[in-house]
Amino acid sequence: MPDKKWMVSVIGLLLLFAYLFTRFALESSNIDRVVRQFQGTGTAQPHAHHVVLIEQEKSHPYWQIVEQGATDAAHLYGLDLEPIGPIVTNMDEEIKLLEKAIAAKVDGIVVQGLNDSKFTPIINKAVEKGIPVLTIDTDAPTSKRLSYVGTDNVEAGKVLGRLVEEKAGPHGKIGVIIGSATAESQQQRLSGFKSIISQNPNLKIVDVRSSDISMVKAIQQASEMMTRHPEINVMVGTSSTDALGILEARKSLNRNDIRIFSFDNLQETLEALDRREIEATVAQQPYLMGYQSIRLLVDHFQGKSVPESFFTTVQVMTSSGQAEKWGPLK
């Protein structure tokens, strides 16, 4: 074979080699990149404010909307937000998370003030250590918290009461499922609700039970209530999933005469509204709560004065169409 042919085949092989080698080198640099990414760059940087959001239940739909609002605000203001919470509702666990956040010397805490007497000393301890604490959804009014962000629960209870008064007709026997027997917010809603109902002689609250914001427990309690008090023709759920539990119970007991009033605007609630299975709901603005709590903390970090409480409004919804109004704020 003459030199030229040899040369061509050798160059061909060299090109093949170059191609394979390039890929080889790229893979090698890929490993390098992955490892470098894993190693991280530099020591922990002089950090942004570290804020902890302690939720009542980590995967609860309502709290996920709160978390979304807080996360968006944290992105906007450049905070490091760490949303934590028990897997299932557990107040002791929440308290422990609060203590832990104090031990971790975070820069700010947003917490549900579930029970005033239990939370107040710990919130005060945090504040003493220089950590500003905001209560969200439920207040701990006697503590040294910086501010409360959430629904005015007494007012929300009143709204619910007026709603029932308007829609339930002349003779209402009412059964109530509340989210928690201990949570301050639920108590406030109940008292607000009662204050309206008690003024109307045609209406009567027959029974009040707690679901511990568990859907399963809500179904169970509602069924029991319907069986024990068959005269009930109106049922009210004061936490987000309670009405859905009542709805399930009504379906299984075939008590289609019972009219259901709900709290919060979860996706399932809205669907039930559209199917006319639920009469109406009192919608809070969890997204706004999450968002505003972070914004108030930022104001505080910047030395601005912060209001004692920041109430987010509620609105009565009878169909999903109205949900648009409370879509995520940007």
Add this chain to the structure above:
Amino acid sequence: MNIRRKLFLFVPMLVILMSFVSFFLFESSKKVQESYSLMMDRILLYKNISQETQESLPFLNRYLFQNEEGSRPELLSHMEALKRYKQELRLQEANGENNLPIRSYQNMIDTFLEQVEEGIEAADKQNPSTNASSYMDAQQTAGYIREDGQALVDLELQQYRPVYQEIMQTTERMNKLGVYLVFTVTALSIFLAFWLSSSITVPIRRLVTAAKHISKGMWDTRAADRNTNDEIGILTRTFNQMLENIQDLLAQNMENLEKDRLVKELELKALQSQINPHFLFNTLNAIAKLAYIEGAEKTSDLTVSVSKLLRYNLQRMDQAVTLQDEVEHVMEYWTIQKARFRDRITFVKEIDETVMDQLVPCLTLQPIIENALVHGIEEIEKGAVLKLRIAKEDQGVCVEISDNGNGMNEETLALLQKSKEEEVVWKGKNKSTGLGTRNVFQRLKLFYGGAQSIDIKSQAGTGTTVIFHLPWMTKG
């Protein structure tokens, strides 16, 4: 490309290519190792911190509640270790994911350290109620540290899992590519080796074939030239050049040989025409007898002389004869020539009879005498002298034949001188001139094996002298 350059290019090229591959393999495996040990280091650090906090609690307990002074240094040493670990943790490079938890973790360690210090201070101030609360706090914080440490380990593993998967996948791809690369490089080296060896062996094989042909005498072969510029190409071309030169030389040589052969043939024919064959001898005998019958005795005698002369010529060409025989032959010749020249030429004979047994080749003297007559004195009208002198010398015999005739020109003399030693191609119009003489010289040389010597003296107008110095040689 010449072979040297090929070698210089190919060998380092292959080595460098393979080194590159090994380098990258080494680099990436080093990286993987690094990432692994990095993760292990981090996990160990978290575990160490948890352990230190847990271990320090009993000492704190004993120091606070049992006032055990001995546990204080132990406690302090644990605190020191914890501070050291915290420093390590602070220097640890963070990535986005674990940034926040690590920060909290550090702060918790700080909290723990503060709480322990508070406890120690309180103990120093003998304040039991503070003792209890700070111990409780420290214990709680230690619990958090352990929990968070575990969480960090989990996080670390969780973070490492995609990295590990990615690395495993990449490594697999690299392994595959590595196999292809090895195949490619192997193929490359095989190709290069074949190229290199073929660029050496193929032309050499051609050269060998050509050389074999030549050794069999087939001179018209050529080694095929591929017009390459390498060393072997040059060798092939040089070989072919050499072959062409040899072919040229051979052709030239053959031509020369043929020419020589023709010249020899001509010379032989000429000689043959000078020496008359038997026919002439028989005829002469017949003439002599006829002359005698008719009463012409002189004519008869002359014819007899001619006949004798001829017979001598014919019979003894290849034999050694004595000087005596040669002299008698010369006298017969002279008898014939005397009839022709009468008294125009005087023949002088000076002969030492004691050396007449000396052996000489046949027909040594007569051609010289004839030459002297024909070329030297034939044209002289009067007073020409031809002299034959034979004398004894120290080591042999001296034979001298001289005339006072025309002599030779220098050119002829030079040629003649030269012909004493070697064969000379006689040029010019009278080709046969001197043939006899030269023949004599050659035969003398062969006969005496070079021990003789011959002198020739000649000058235009004054005559020629030819002297033979012959080594002593007799029969028996």
